[in-house]
Amino acid sequence: MPEGLKINKGAQEAVRELLCSLLESGRVNGVLALGRTRGANGGVAYSLFTDSDAFVADGAALPFLPFMPANAGGLLSRLTLKGSLAGPVAAVVKPCELRAFIELVKRSQGSLDNLLLISSTCGGVYPLDVGANGGLEERLPRYWEAVKQGEVDSDVRPVCRACVHFVPENADITVALVGEEDLDTQCTLFLDTEKGAAFVKGLEGLQGTSLSGELETEPIQRSHSQRAAYREELFAGVEVGMQELIRTFGRCIGCHACKTVCPICYCSLCYFDSQDCEYLPEIYESELERKGGLRLPPNTVFFQLGRLAHVSVSCVGCGMCTDVCPADIPVSTIFSKVGTSVQALFDYQPGKDVTEEIPLMTFEEEELAQVAT
């Protein structure tokens, strides 16, 4: 049974204080968390805090704000791309961001060393435009009310409402949020790894009573089945068939923003941005001659199908791609749907186990006999 701590403070407050104590005691050199940037027009962004005063000032740190300005998995990869950090850094991330980071570590794009990973059961996040247009604050009371009941607010992103992996894997410390009715006054956190326990043990300023309990409570199971049902519904709504795909992806303006924000798309030069995708005039001409027309910029369906072929096996369904799409293509819904089937084929769950190989990088001699004919 996992060991944990109960702190007599609201969950956000307690975690903020825990991080503050970690910083003050020098147990971590920095904290990566969502924070409000300084200035009158301060927005919310992932920030690396090294100063505990700045961390608590005016509620600058917002560890569990239901908002994802970038996938923190990609940011952690960026911090540790050239090697592990010199000193320990704590990071408060969402379960999907953690999974994305694990997938990147598997691809040698980051290191887990010197990171204290703190995550929580997740009630989803609001779309970027809600946050950008100031709609976040007014929705917060509603959001937390829903989280307490183990429900998902109807305004959060569809792919979050359909997420069945909202309990984090591989976190050192897991904060229970979903279905915790008393999260305004009580904080329950689980120390999932020895690393997590070591960081917290004997920490000055931390007053909590130890507990041992299960993270998978009844409300979590209920939420899981609700979200699974919505997932079916959402996936069933994806229009399939070539004509439908052309209609959906035909709106693509070729900005490649989905690729840019995708944590799994880590190539520094994407094939679709490379010279290989620039056609010679002869090719344009021959296409024109044959078809009597050509959609410009070309390669919309090719780009999306190609990206599916490259990342669907590791797609964690974080939803960033839909958030940034200027043409309102439900990219993440399609990617989640395809990802689910490809991952089921290889019995693989991205971000679950850092030692498990990516299915396309390994094989078994006796398998898939029906594929080759």
Place this chain on the structure above:
Amino acid sequence: MEEQEFTPKIVGFLCNWCAYTAADTAGVSRLQMPPSVMVVRVMCSGRVDPLFVLSAFLRGGDGVLVAGCWPGQCHYQKGNFHARRRAAMLKSIFETLGLEMGDRFRLSWVSASEAPRFAEVAKGFTEEVKQLGPSPIWDEVFL
């Protein structure tokens, strides 16, 4: 004018060490084969990036054939095992998105000495694709 019989355009990615040699031998031995498979020689079936297959389909190919060495006989030990996983993944993607490309895609094992088998594969697959008719995206503008 009499309507011409439909001859599918099939892009064949053939492994240099086996299927390509088999195709070559089949030609030299004058085995009967339809002229539908356009051969792209690759060094290994594991060299075939899924993008090659997608590109072949989206540029109007009626079918795509990837042929490599039998499992356990890869010149590079394991390239064909990777090819098999990729093929399975591609088929899964096509199926989930309701694309008939899954039926127009084939992975076959043909060793260097199996020229008659290559002719069989080429004939059989051509027939299958013929039944499916021309690719519906042949003259599609939005790709």
